[in-house]
Amino acid sequence: MSDRPIGVFDSGLGGLTVLKEIVKILPNENIVYFGDTARVPYGPRSKETVTKYTFQAINFLRTKNVKAIVIACNTATARALEEAQDKYDIPILGVIEAGARTAVYSTKNKVVGIIGTEGTISSNAYNLEIGKLDKSIKIVSKACPLFVPIVEEGWSNTDVARLTAKRYLEELKDEGIDSLVLGCTHYPILKRTIGEEVGEAIKLVNPAKETAEDLKKVLEKSNIINDNNSVSAKYEYYVSDIHEKFSSIAKEFLKKDIEEIQKIEIQKY
């Protein structure tokens, strides 16, 4: 059981930042990644559609015999995680709960900032999760629609990224946040630029990292963690559409080249 792979799923390539964190703390685990690049973004789609797409992704990952799945997509987590957990009999984790929990632990002054795509921010998913844990926390949220295309252009450490971060984050700083949740899987790539803009007093919360830690706990608890370090872990990458920019974006996210990427017909699953 323990050498079966972990499945990681995102609407696009942002989930690779989550994969990267999993590789860091679970280096023996084999991983199968699926990015639904033909149907990205999920943000503007209905709950019904996102649930259908999420089930298709899970069905595909199960053909790879995965032992657990991480939904590395804020929209899919917000709209379909519970249904997926009800439907399937393997552990399925999202990215929002871990991020919310860490923000609650992190804040001292109980003022937390959340940044994400328009879809994630308008869903109030982080607000709901944080509210479950501590109702006294004030949440200041802000959609930052330029950040995803900035990352995808490979512009994360440019003047454009810095000025954009300044415009988006000024308001959050003025509200006195002491913790800032990077509520989109693309944003960890901008961590340095965002960190320089908000300053050291504001702690950046990366849900990808916390999700990887949650995954480790789940695998340990179920006794299905892979502790065999005598063979190299295997990583497989699948997408529903291959874009021109795939390799450069993947490299930006993973800080390494991906040797092989396979296209699948996701609507068949």
Added chain:
Amino acid sequence: MSDRPIGVFDSGLGGLTVLKEIVKILPNENIVYFGDTARVPYGPRSKETVTKYTFQAINFLRTKNVKAIVIACNTATARALEEAQDKYDIPILGVIEAGARTAVYSTKNKVVGIIGTEGTISSNAYNLEIGKLDKSIKIVSKACPLFVPIVEEGWSNTDVARLTAKRYLEELKDEGIDSLVLGCTHYPILKRTIGEEVGEAIKLVNPAKETAEDLKKVLEKSNIINDNNSVSAKYEYYVSDIHEKFSSIAKEFLKKDIEEIQKIEIQKY
């Protein structure tokens, strides 16, 4: 017949820049606008899906008794204009042909730049239209994915817009273009910023303006132009989803407030 409205359709709100040009040169015409804001963007969707959505938009506009339709959306024009012209018995115009034709007239050195969304650029729609008119023209095209969110943030005349334009357009300038097609309905809002970046020697081609002129010719030819200037023209706005930012974006596009906007269930048409 002549007081029947013109229908203008876009996947979102960018088509309002086309509406604005129509109002300028056809001030007596009543107009019904439909923006498919629940299903924007069309770029990543298949030809089949875009055609279905376009037909639904046209079916809706026909319930308003329109006498002609402008598809003010580059993706829908590229993927569904011909099918729509075959299916319906009223004049239907797209934005690409007019833009391509104007670029061909405009260029002296036969090097033309095209900028647009990833979807429009990868479709090669402008290249195909320009090629039909003059095969000797060299086309340099560039997807500019940051421009749409910059416009939608209301940042068109900011440092972020200027630096982004500089990064995107440098390569086109280096290639020696003398004309640049603004191949996305959002881009006319950036006209000043783009113009300052490329300089006066490069002529900006706004397909919205040329499409409005084409429409005037079609109405004149069919003898259905509205020349009654004794009553004010009526403008109606419909969308499939009302976003928070709708009013501010619409104001940026039209340079005036929209009094009333109605939401419709587009999938019923």
